[in-house]
């Protein structure tokens with residue numbers, strides 16, 4: 001039996017989001033219905049509402065969620081009703097060229113649920129990142145459900161589904177940061193702060209947080225940054241060189257994703273240093289670089305999709321590190337709100353007042 005639940009819907013470009021009745025169909029083969037316990041409000045949800053991802057309105061927002069599996073469709077064996085799971089937006093197929101080559105984090109054919117959730121009048125909803133979890137229940141592919149330790153607070157655990165893992169993974173998986181490295185992170189919102197925590201975890205000696213907002217620099221210090229650069233008053237490249245004995249950091253992580261921040265990362269890193277781009281650029285942005293320096297400075301220019309994470313490997317790992325007090329996952333939760341508060345939470349996010357607002361159900 002299809003079910004009616006409450007969910008946060010973006011009807012048209014830039015219109016305020018509203019809680020509406022959402023019809024969740026029965027799980028088909030390989031699918032699961034999950035009762036959502038908590039879901040973070042991410043910049044990507046706002047980008048959907050602004051029409052910055054695509055024009056497939058109406059959207060059912062939400063993709064950083066934890067919940068309990070309620071029902072599963074035919075052939076689902078990895079999860080069963082009652083399992084506590086974090087949802088992921090890259091359910092790897094196991095069968096594409098990347099998966100078969102043993103690099104499933106590059107999977108080219110990730111799975112989503114086949115049948116759409118709809119509005120009451122039958123209008124299909126496009127689920128944000130194939131999830132749509134700012135709702136009481138959601139229909140996903142069973143591969144999008146990753147089991148985690150049920151003792152972890154769902155408000156914290158849900159954040160593993162997107163920004164936190166992306167930032168942590170940019171440092172730990174993509175760079176990868178090595179013991180003794182100097183690391184700079186440009187942009188210290190949720191993703192950047194997680195990159196700071198990842199660099200600390202990986203053994204970086206120096207972790208330099210860069211932002212234009214003093215509040216975010218304070219948060220980054222909380223996550224273990226050893227130094228801060230206020231980009232609103234200081235020259236970022238000069239300051240990063242100064243703080244690293246004149247050389248520049250071994251790794252610079254751009255968690256903003258503009259041409260200006262990327263250029264700072266490119267110019268500031270040491271010879272043979274690594275740039276990691278994890279901030280998602282606006283699709284219209286282009287970049288010009290002196291090719292002789294791309295060649296002459298050596299090193300690596302990398303991009304980090306979802307922190308090159310493998311949900312089945314990394315979500316339980318991070319949940320366990322949190323349980324052992326070795327990763328401060330709960331500190332990303334700035335406030336707990338209800339489904340009706342998402343539009344207001346977008347405003348606080350845009351003003352930089354929160355790391356994460358988390359809807360708790």
Ligand SMILES: [Zn+2]
Nearest residue numbers: 093096099107
């Ligand atoms: Zn694959």
Ligand SMILES: [Zn+2]
Nearest residue numbers: 042044162163
């Ligand atoms: Zn996200």
